[in-house]
Amino acid sequence: MALTTLPLISLFAAQTALTLREKLCATLRQLINSGKVQKGDRLPSSRLLACDLSISRVTVEAAYSQLESEGYLYRLTGRGTYVAIVLPAGRAEKKAPGDAKISLSARGRSIIATGGCTDPLFPQAFAAGSPDLRAFPHSLWRRITAQTLRQNGESLMRYGCPQGLPALREAVANYLALSRGVRCDPGQVIIVTSSQQALQMLAVLLCDPGDSVGMEDPGYPGARNAFISTGADMRSLPLDNDGAVLPENTRMKLAYLTPSHQYPTGITMSLHRRLQWLAWAREHNCWLIEDDYDSEFYYDAPPVPSLQGLDNDGRVLYLGTFSKVMFPSLRLAYLVVPSSLVDPLCRLRSLMDGHSAQLMQAITAEFIHNGHLQAHLRLMRRLYASRRNLLLDEIQHKLGDKLQIMSRGNGLQLAVTLTGGEEEKLSQQARADGLLLPRLSPLYASASPPQGWLLGFSALTRAEIIHAVDKLARLRY
């Protein structure tokens, strides 16, 4: 069959490509992809098509050649240009492809069954775990950004090192030595994108399927899910007033601990218990992950120095994040590990996603180096302390019989238990009233967990806190 120029003219007019040749190529591909033509159908001559489309014949010749090289057309000298191929039926332009039968890996199925790891919504009361971004020194940050881009833009745009920018690793090592008693040199610091990435990397590198991993109960779901995703066998570590209790008569590959400020209860692990854990880890050849996620936010007394600083045997894998002290979308966190783990972790990182963005690392290093981080933290501690105190007072005053404070708490959130239970029902009621109440019971592995909430206060103004507690008090307990 010989095709006319007619269907081509309207298709051509609808193309959005940049050059006439590309427009014509797209038109012809679309015609053939539509399935409305047959293999062997003859296309209009280049002269005729050029005339009807009001474009140059050279352009049509170029497009025909291009499509010939792509395999859509074939050309016979002196006899014309023909459709070379029939595309499978059912083809429709601009329609998204259908979905093939999904077959995920076993690991993939177990990963998605965990439901992933949701981040706090802001600035909604009482979503937990974010700093107040309204109080961030935005103009200072803009100035450092502009200056860093001007001075080092090009070199910071290149591929970077999987371990992280040396300037930031040095700043982190100094900062941790000073503020957390961490003993390390910059060569032991690995910059990652988030605590979650650090946990995932440690789980992959250290845990075989079936390995036992100790996990505080209640504990941080992001960590639990990272270990579950490698097929680890989770063991609950109950808590007492000294922190996570040591396991009896059991071997573990590693234990996940939050000694500074247990998540979510706020319990601080005692020095005595820390030394017991270190001795136990040495005896049982066990790694200890110390997740120091928000130790910077203390309000009553400075935090106990890190577990890592007490460890002489290289058992502690220390991790911290800039998501809380700076801002979450910075995507920077850090691991401090024994030297022998540095190279394996860097190789793993290079396979997982290469490295972290260099520009953000350079700006952050500058921010720390010039003392801005310490200054910002001093201000935030004062701000968040007043918000925590207000929240405590408001709860005492308006909900004293309904809620019990778990611990006066440091950090960015306050754990409370419900004296009358009904966590799920009340959380749903609150949601309907625009109040987000992160539930406590899902953080427990045990069968009959306490009921309550984890109330984020750091990102809320005083007025917002008062307003939210009023809503909280209006629930039908």
Place this chain on the structure above:
Amino acid sequence: MALTTLPLISLFAAQTALTLREKLCATLRQLINSGKVQKGDRLPSSRLLACDLSISRVTVEAAYSQLESEGYLYRLTGRGTYVAIVLPAGRAEKKAPGDAKISLSARGRSIIATGGCTDPLFPQAFAAGSPDLRAFPHSLWRRITAQTLRQNGESLMRYGCPQGLPALREAVANYLALSRGVRCDPGQVIIVTSSQQALQMLAVLLCDPGDSVGMEDPGYPGARNAFISTGADMRSLPLDNDGAVLPENTRMKLAYLTPSHQYPTGITMSLHRRLQWLAWAREHNCWLIEDDYDSEFYYDAPPVPSLQGLDNDGRVLYLGTFSKVMFPSLRLAYLVVPSSLVDPLCRLRSLMDGHSAQLMQAITAEFIHNGHLQAHLRLMRRLYASRRNLLLDEIQHKLGDKLQIMSRGNGLQLAVTLTGGEEEKLSQQARADGLLLPRLSPLYASASPPQGWLLGFSALTRAEIIHAVDKLARLRY
């Protein structure tokens, strides 16, 4: 034993903490950590210590209370302050912890055995695979950065969505429809940090240990390593002039393909072969990964539209990166997948590292939306074309008998084979002369691979290319 104030005075002077109380706390912890004191030793009275350190007695009292709450000291009313704890021997201040016996997981050991994935060094000749960052529109980028920070700084600093910023997903969907014939809506686009992350995610989500994965031979090592890390059984797909050859009588879970511009040979997969692959994938329930890593850099004719655009059955998982069209440390790439895979991939992403930095996504969306990406690519295509032509001429002229061009090539590098072999020896010689020659043979899975190099040209000026080819010609072939 009663301690004197003497050892405390020198330790106190060496502390760098910010407040006097923190300095004294650090001094006392250091003393106890040093192991030089005994449990039950009595500390100087607060009056005496305050006097000798020239600080207020209130400060000493506060530090003693703090250390008591941490478990280092105990106080008996009217009788003094005592050391409460003996730390294990062998403890030394400021020394990094030793290394515990390393026991990696089986997967960890196989991952680090791959050697990780090294990124190109720049701007050294002939490191392959980076754009020319000297030609990037730096001042324009700075302007958009400043503007985005000013307008949306706070909201872009929050936690983001694992799937990516909607504005960028929309920009990517439009860009790919126009330039690559990809058929998708923004809901099928997932923003990731790098192609490597996309490959790692697909490998984890889709491949069980022992599953067969088809891989072009030669092929991209980053992809091979990602699949090997999940325990996949790699099957080589040999190449002919139409691209990767279909496997016979074998089942595969997925196949990794680079149809636009095969890595590293530069072969373009023919339309006919594309349709064969799509039919084969449908018949064998196999996923096809289309890695369109540098199709934007074509010099002779626009590239054949994507395999994804021909697929009606949702078999193709399309991926591309901004590392080459913008800059590597941007850390942004994208996946286009059938709708049914979007939620599983987002959950996996949230467990792996949360999400990509929002600020960079917003700036990139703005850059694309305002036409800067297309304009930049037009300039870069012209620039790189002239560099490729120069490299071809120089090689022809100075090394015509020693090197054979594999394909005139698009993209950022040129594959050449050595007529006389000796790839390893010559590469070492070149290295000693400051010339980096990425070797070709390690990219092959087959036993007796061709020998040659992958010469990156895009990031080198004309003078640098001439100088580097001169060095190349001086090797003792």
